[in-house]
Amino acid sequence: MVQARDICKAFNGNEVLKRVSLDIHKGEVMAVIGPSGSGKSTFLRCLNHLEVIDSGSVVVEGQTLVRTNAQGQAQYAPEAQMRAILRRMGMVFQGFNLFPHLSVIDNITEAPMVVKGLTREQIMPKAQELLRKVGLLEKADAYPARLSGGQKQRVAIARALAMEPDIMLFDEPTSALDPELTGEVLRTMRQLAEEHMTMLVVTHEMGFAREVANTVVFMDQGALIEAKPARAFFEDCSHPRIRSFLDNML
Numbered sequence: 001m002v003q004a005r006d007i008c009k010a011f012n013g014n015e016v017l018k019r020v021s022l023d024i025h026k027g028e029v030m031a032v033i034g035p036s037g038s039g040k041s042t043f044l045r046c047l048n049h050l051e052v053i054d055s056g057s058v059v060v061e062g063q064t065l066v067r068t069n070a071q072g073q074a075q076y077a078p079e080a081q082m083r084a085i086l087r088r089m090g091m092v093f094q095g096f097n098l099f100p101h102l103s104v105i106d107n108i109t110e111a112p113m114v115v116k117g118l119t120r121e122q123i124m125p126k127a128q129e130l131l132r133k134v135g136l137l138e139k140a141d142a143y144p145a146r147l148s149g150g151q152k153q154r155v156a157i158a159r160a161l162a163m164e165p166d167i168m169l170f171d172e173p174t175s176a177l178d179p180e181l182t183g184e185v186l187r188t189m190r191q192l193a194e195e196h197m198t199m200l201v202v203t204h205e206m207g208f209a210r211e212v213a214n215t216v217v218f219m220d221q222g223a224l225i226e227a228k229p230a231r232a233f234f235e236d237c238s239h240p241r242i243r244s245f246l247d248n249m250l
């Protein structure tokens with residue numbers, strides 16, 4: 001469903017992604033792990049155009065977001081086509097990125113109203129259902145500043161889901177949270193996984209990678225070193241670089 005091929009990305013001559021290729025299939029929950037600075041977040045951000053790639057291709061549900069042209073340069077789809085493709089991907093950030101001046105419910109209804117042209121009345125039942133799903137219906141009228149980090153992140157997940165994406169991209173969704181608040185966010189993500197949402201999750205949470213992900217991807221120094229079913233990844237891993245990373249993490 002999402003095919004990334006030979007993604008290259010440099011910042012000021014610093015090659016951060018070196019021909020990274022990955023397929024994410026419908027219903028798959030993929031955890032991307034690896035040392036700090038290995039390029040995990042950059043890769044995720046390249047998938048949905050938060051970073052502009054230097055070369056490579058990204059195809060979402062058969063639609064080409066970006067490809068490499070004959071001159072070897074990345075060429076993005078025309079604006080309207082690109083927007084339609086990007087709408088298929090929901091994104092959850094480490095820092096939540098909620099609109100501080102909007103209530104919880106308005107954070108959720110904003111994009112469907114602005115982007116899809118729905119009325120508030122049309123989107124409201126769905127928004128309330130999503131808030132119920134993440135356990136925050138009673139906070140509908142609260143403002144983000146009054147929420148805990150875990151609650152903010154659950155609102156951010158509901159907000160992304162309101163656009164009915166085909167795939168959810170999570171960029172270290174629990175890294176900014178106090179340890180006692182990570183569980184509630186991981187539970188929401190586990191619930192999504194059980195509902196077969198396609199998910200790509202950059203994470204330092206080995207418990208999530210081990211217990212919830214179907215596939216674990218290991219990145220190091222801008223390269224994809226391994227992509228394996230989660231159980232095999234943790235049980236049979238013999239790659240010395242991965243072994244030493246896991247020994248430090250677990």
Ligand SMILES: Nc1ncnc2c1ncn2[C@@H]1O[C@H](COP(=O)(O)OP(=O)(O)OP(=O)(O)O)[C@@H](O)[C@H]1O
Nearest residue numbers: 011016034035036037038039040041042043172202
């Ligand atoms: N906008 C940017 N400008 C310059 N360098 C950047 C930028 N974004 C990322 N980098 C660099 O790219 C490299 C990879 O960063 P990235 O955040 O993708 O790593 P990561 O594996 O997600 O790390 P972490 O686990 O610490 O979040 C790092 O060396 C980082 O400093």
